Amino acid sequence: MISLSGQLDTLSAVDFEKEIRKAIDSSPGIIVLDGKDLTYISSAGLRLLLTLRKGLAEKGGRLKLQNIREEIMEIFNITGFSSILDIE
Numbered sequence: 001m002i003s004l005s006g007q008l009d010t011l012s013a014v015d016f017e018k019e020i021r022k023a024i025d026s027s028p029g030i031i032v033l034d035g036k037d038l039t040y041i042s043s044a045g046l047r048l049l050l051t052l053r054k055g056l057a058e059k060g061g062r063l064k065l066q067n068i069r070e071e072i073m074e075i076f077n078i079t080g081f082s083s084i085l086d087i088e
Contacts, residue, residue, distance in 0.1 A: 005037035008045030017048055024052070029061050036067035041075060049085060062086060 002020065006012070023031060031052070053063040066088040068076070076082040 001032040001034055003034045003037065005039075007040040007042075008038060008048070009040065009042040010044040013042075013044045013048045017051075020052060024056060024059070024061070030064060031056060031061065032064045032066060034067050035065055035069060035072060038069060038072055041072055046075075046079060046081060049081070053085065064088060 002023065004016075008016065020031070049063070049065075056063050064086045068087055073082070073087070076085065076087065
């Protein structure tokens with residue numbers, strides 16, 4: 001499980017991708033992202049989630065999100081990401 005906090009935007013998405021790639025490469029099973037402390041997500045953050053989902057699926061893994069805040073869930077609903085991503 002990986003906890004997200006603060007903002008997932010253009011600047012933070014680059015660093016986050018580097019870190020999560022290490023986890024995917026070492027164990028491409030199920031990666032769970034805990035979003036209880038995530039306060040903002042930009043289009044770069046959304047794009048990163050799709051890229052991670054696709055990368056994991058290609059290796060037989062899955063990306064799951066949990067504890068998503070209401071305001072972030074609203075963004076997922078508006079953009080259609082709620083039907084693409086595995087959100088609990």
